[in-house]
Amino acid sequence: MKILIVSDTHRRDENLKAVIERTKPLDMFIHLGDAEGSEHIIGTWVNEGCDMEMILGNNNFFSCLDREKDIMIGRYRTLLTHGHCYNVSVGAEALKREARARGFDIAMYGHTHRPFYEIDKKAGDKDLIVLNPGSLSYPRQDGHKPSFMLMEIDQQGEAHFALNFL
Template sequence: MRIGIVSDSHGDVRVFEDMLAVPGAADAELWLHAGDHAADAETLRLLTEKTVVCVLGNCDYDEDGVYHETSADVGGHRIFLAHGHLFRVEFGTERLVAAAREAGADIAVYGHTHIAREERGGVTVLNPGSIARPRDERRGSFMLLDLEEGAAPRVKLIRIG
């Protein structure tokens, strides 16, 4: 199963069209939005006509049915999704990994830092960077995650713009 991962769109939904034009992006069966303008997830859902799971970030207002963290069982894996600010990810991912383990997840997805990152270990930790306001490059980024039951996650970081 292919999953698209995006974060920190900050209301700049026009970047979604560039993202979805990347080969393979339209094949995602599910999208994860790791916060900061979680309301942008509705635009992504309309553009893709796919389910979009999102969480609240530090720049979001409360929305009915949207929380600061959630988990999803997908492709034989459990994914823990959080923006990351409540786990202080700017200082390391230890707290995030502990929360993912407590949730029974083998994959943790976060945003907040606007810096793309992938860590392998007991829990695979993924940050797609920011699609609209990257801090690690001039171009925005997102990830495509391919999952199969019993296999290690395959991750591709993609830059747009």
């Protein structure tokens, strides 16, 4: 299973279109907020049969998207959120606490425009994967390279993640 994970495209869709073309066929497409209206057309860019999951960002002013979602990706219970409601701009700690309290295996967020990947280990608790694909349109990390993540579920059901830059 191949999943493309993006965030914060802010209606500057050239890079998103190119990444979709480069990574197709996809089993799932996840947009973690701030598509700013493009959520209505992204479905026409992915291959037929691709599941679409999109959530509301802090700049999706007139959208009916959900603020967050609880989905299953293979055996992994996954939280999709833009992150601004968890103050991720100052760190992912509040998001981690919430994800652990609600029993998630993976927490995906956007908002910061900076890629992030961590396997959070806590004694006596299961590991929590926390990730942010960064931004394809307005990257803010050192080097300012547009970024996205690919998630693959292998034959044994294990998740693997790859951060990619344009």
